[in-house]
Amino acid sequence: xxxxxxxxxxxxxxxxxxxxxxxxxxxxxxxxxxxxxxxxxxxxxxxxxxxxxxxxxxxxxxxxxxxxxxxxxxxxxxxxxxxxxxxxxxxxxxxxxxxxxxxxxxxxxxxxxxxxxxxxxxxxxxxxxxxxxxxxxxxxxxxxxxxxxxxxxxxxxxxxxxxxxxxxxxxxxxxxxxxxxxxxxxxxxxxxxxxxxxxxxxxxxxxxxxxxxxxxxxxxxxxxxxxxxxxxxxxxxxxxxxxxxxxxxxxxxxxxxxxxxxxxxxxxxxxx
Amino acid sequence: xxxxxxxxxxxxxxxxxxxxxxxxxxxxxxxxxxxxxxxxxxxxxxxxxxxxxxxxxxxxxxxxxxxxxxxxxxxxxxxxxxxxxxxxxxxxxxxxxxxxxxxxxxxxxxxxxxxxxxxxxxxxxxxxxxxxxxxxxxxxxxxxxxxxxxxxxxxxxxxxxxxxxxxxxxxxxxxxxxxxxxxxxxxxxxxxxxxxxxxxxxxxxxxxxxxxxxxxxxxxxxxxxxxxxxxxxxxxxxxxxxxxxxxxxxxxxxxxxxxxxxxxxxxxxxxxxxxxxxxxxxxxxxxxxxxxxxxxxxxxxxxxxxxxxxxxxxxxxxxxxxxxxxxxxxxxxxxxxxxxxxxxxxxxxxxxxxxxxxxxxxxxxxxxxxxxxxxxxxxxxxxxxxxxxxxxxxxxxx
Numbered sequence: 148x149x150x151x152x153x154x155x156x157x158x159x160x161x162x163x164x165x166x167x168x169x170x171x172x173x174x175x176x177x178x179x180x181x182x183x184x185x186x187x188x189x190x191x192x193x194x195x196x197x198x199x200x201x202x203x204x205x206x207x208x209x210x211x212x213x214x215x216x217x218x219x220x221x222x223x224x225x226x227x228x229x230x231x232x233x234x235x236x237x238x239x240x241x242x243x244x245x246x247x248x249x250x251x252x253x254x255x256x257x258x259x260x261x262x263x264x265x266x267x268x269x270x271x272x273x274x275x276x277x278x279x280x281x282x283x284x285x286x287x288x289x290x291x292x293x294x295x296x297x298x299x300x301x302x303x304x305x306x307x308x309x310x311x312x313x314x315x316x317x318x319x320x321x322x323x324x325x326x327x328x329x330x331x332x333x334x335x336x337x338x339x340x341x342x343x344x345x346x347x348x349x350x351x352x353x354x355x356x357x358x359x360x361x362x363x364x365x366x367x368x369x370x371x372x373x374x375x376x377x378x379x380x381x382x383x384x385x386x387x388x389x390x391x392x393x394x395x396x397x398x399x400x401x402x403x404x405x406x407x408x409x410x411x412x413x414x415x416x417x418x419x
Numbered sequence: 420x421x422x423x424x425x426x427x428x429x430x431x432x433x434x435x436x437x438x439x440x441x442x443x444x445x446x447x448x449x450x451x452x453x454x455x456x457x458x459x460x461x462x463x464x465x466x467x468x469x470x471x472x473x474x475x476x477x478x479x480x481x482x483x484x485x486x487x488x489x490x491x492x493x494x495x496x497x498x499x500x501x502x503x504x505x506x507x508x509x510x511x512x513x514x515x516x517x518x519x520x521x522x523x524x525x526x527x528x529x530x531x532x533x534x535x536x537x538x539x540x541x542x543x544x545x546x547x548x549x550x551x552x553x554x555x556x557x558x559x560x561x562x563x564x565x566x567x568x569x570x571x572x573x574x575x576x577x578x579x580x581x582x583x584x585x586x587x588x589x590x591x592x593x594x595x596x597x598x599x600x601x602x603x604x605x606x607x608x609x610x611x612x613x614x615x616x617x618x619x620x621x622x623x624x625x626x627x628x629x630x631x632x633x634x635x636x637x638x639x640x641x642x643x644x645x646x647x648x649x650x651x652x653x654x655x656x657x658x659x660x661x662x663x664x665x666x667x668x669x670x671x672x673x674x675x676x677x678x679x680x681x682x683x684x685x686x687x688x689x690x691x692x693x694x695x696x697x698x699x700x701x702x703x704x705x706x707x708x709x710x711x712x713x714x715x716x717x718x719x720x721x722x723x724x725x726x727x728x729x730x731x732x733x734x735x736x737x738x739x740x741x742x743x744x745x746x747x748x749x750x751x752x753x754x755x756x757x758x759x760x761x762x763x764x765x766x767x768x769x770x771x772x773x774x775x776x777x778x779x780x781x782x783x784x785x786x787x788x789x790x791x792x793x794x795x796x797x798x799x800x801x802x803x804x805x806x807x808x809x810x811x812x813x814x815x816x817x
Binding site for chain 2: 304306307309310311312313314315316317320324325328329408411412414415416418
């Protein structure tokens with residue numbers, strides 16, 4: 148291992164301090180005894196207990212999970228279908244326009260997306276609640292899925308699909324038995340991306356949520372306006388832990404896949 | 420991996436060859452159905468044209484391919500050979516004209532309903548399936564009983580000698596083994612016609628040559644009709660019963676490898692296959708012979724055209740190995756020219772001499788190196804005689 152020069156060490160420290168000190172503060176204060184967020188009065192886990200007894204937070208968390216599950220599922224199906232048509236559909240009339248329109252929502256300000264969805268739901272008389280949030284989240288996250296999946300589709304050899312057709316598959320069978328298994332990693336990461344986007348969306352959800360359904364980000368944001376409570380700190384800490392575990396798992400499994408691939412290559416060399 | 424290694428192994432499927440037909444004596448001993456006017460072609464291209472926008476990939480092309488043939492489509496890239504193959508597989512439909520398979524127009528038949536299978540240039544193996552499941556893939560689509568599929572897959576694994584790797588994934592085997600899996604997979608359904616798209620281009624030269632013999636062996640054993648697309652003229656010459664030389668979407672010549680090499684119908688074919696000298700001149704007809712005056716102060720070349728040619732501009736085409744090189748003027752040959760050695764390409768087994776005529780024309784002649792290099796008979800600047808017989812070259816009208 149090489150020692151870092153003082154310059155690199157400083158920039159590393161500053162950079163990471165910038166990134167992580169805010170989170171560290173939240174974690175530390177979540178174990179604060181005092182009700183006053185900025186005054187340390189001793190270690191306690193009581194706010195975690197309070198959090199678990201807070202029905203409003205638990206309801207909001209449950210709504211968020213439901214919305215995340217259904218919207219990411221919908222977004223994955225629609226986004227994959229869209230990507231498949233745009234990449235594999237050949238040069239049909241208006242294809243460039245469609246692929247541009249597919250990606251436009253990525254750069255659209257969320258406020259506008261939220262507002263337009265709200266107006267749509269009002270005009271078709273759809274009661275605002277879980278259903279509207281699911282639809283709204285699926286709408287904006289399917290573009291992300293589509294981007295991830297189409298980059299995988301572009302890079303894989305078209306003749307593999309042709310081989311499936313050649314061996315007697317109908318086009319749908321070829322998709323199900325060959326294309327889908329091959330692009331599965333991209334579909335899964337698209338799905339995880341959609342799930343993440345849905346879990347932490349505040350802006351769009353606050354436009355289309357109704358009194359019957361409040362997501363966790365909305366709940367957190369509205370309770371902050373009444374003052375930061377230590378319960379929020381506890382909640383944030385739990386979320387940070389979940390995200391950390393998720394990230395570590397993902398990077399470990401990527402690494403395992405890499406090792407497996409290298410082993411396969413060695414096997415190929417030896418068998419030659 | 421040597422040729423002939425399969426001999427005596429197991430029973431192989433022989434398809435689409437009814438017993439009665441097999442018992443019928445062939446008109447000749449050699450396999451040449453294209454010379455038999457009674458023979459029915461397996462594939463018939465009738466005035467097939469394929470356009471992509473403004474580009475004409477295949478231009479009003481007609482050809483017959485017969486059962487059990489090993490037919491090679493040879494040409495530079497962009498000549499339309501791959502398009503022809505993709506039309507046979509069903510991935511492209513002709514803009515006009517018809518393609519018949521077994522006497523039926525196959526244009527409306529989608530790829531998955533054709534008794535035609537293809538081996539792709541990239542092999543196109545399914546990366547998520549094992550070698551075994553790759554080969555079984557097509558059979559499973561036909562909903563065959565499991566034990567029948569198993570038997571057939573094992574037979575295919577044996578045929579291409581990859582039994583050991585049956586449970587591996589495609590990225591766990593070498594390029595040469597992948598090529599075998601691809602071949603086994605495309606043969607598993609016992610197609611009437613197997614299409615091979617540059618099947619050996621990813622292999623190194625030595626392995627490619629071994630595999631060529633093996634391909635011929637497998638083709639003979641299975642009795643399947645093979646159509647191979649290649650840009651490698653040596654490969655086409657080695658494996659094929661007939662070679663079709665293509666350029667700009669047209670067939671320039673369709674013939675046996677020997678005929679293509681020895682009797683090219685055009686300077687293009689002569690130049691595309693192997694090394695060649697092309698000498699242009701004015702012909703005067705003298706009975707069966709023609710006299711070609713080609714340079715000031717040089718004797719006329721005496722040639723024997725295959726078809727009568729009219730007097731006028733002609734190309735005289737002669738292979739370097741048909742030209743003898745000597746230091747004395749030969750007395751037994753009427754075609755002899757004098758020049759000096761300009762360059763020598765030493766290839767080990769033989770050398771090609773570039774000999775410059777007084778008028779600046781360079782003629783190539785090859786000679787086998789029967790002695791070691793130190794004692795090569797001719798060197799740079801040596802005056803030499805080049806000579807050939809009356810029938811050694813080909814006379815082509817322009």
